[in-house]
Amino acid sequence: MSEPVIAPMADVRRHLADVIDRAHRDEIPTIITRRGRQEAVVIDIEEYQRLRELAERVEDAWLNRLADEAESEGLSGSVSLEEMAAALRSHKA
CATH class of the missing domain: 1.10.287 (Helix Hairpins)
Known part of the structure; x- marks a missing residue:
């Protein structure tokens, strides 16, 4: 698994399909931040x-x-x- 991308919630909302594709196809997780705090992560289902x-x-x-x-x-x-x-x-x- 590659180093995660860190992205604010607003960017993730605008580019959700890209975030999911990155997690699935490229095996790169995205850490979602809100107000500068890490809140969640998007990873491939497998x-x-x-x-x-x-x-x-x-x-x-x-x-x-x-x-x-x-x-x-x-x-x-x-x-x-x-x-x-x-x-x-x-x-x-």
């Missing part, structure tokens, strides 16, 4: 799907590692459902 699958695999591996650690600790390392939910929320934040 790249998006690849990144989602990668994130899911990483999350599954992390959860499996947590389960393995908990199993190896036995009851002394057990946590309540509420504690596990809080840990998952804090990890995703």
Whole structure:
């Protein structure tokens, strides 16, 4: 993947078809800014799907590692459902 193009929202609106073509054909993402702040990115759908699958695999591996650690600790390392939910929320934040 090439270095992204950084463009303000107004330019992206005016040239949306070009932004999409650049993402798909040239594999160049566009970072969209609003008031000088980076707000979003346009990437090819296949790249998006690849990144989602990668994130899911990483999350599954992390959860499996947590389960393995908990199993190896036995009851002394057990946590309540509420504690596990809080840990998952804090990890995703």
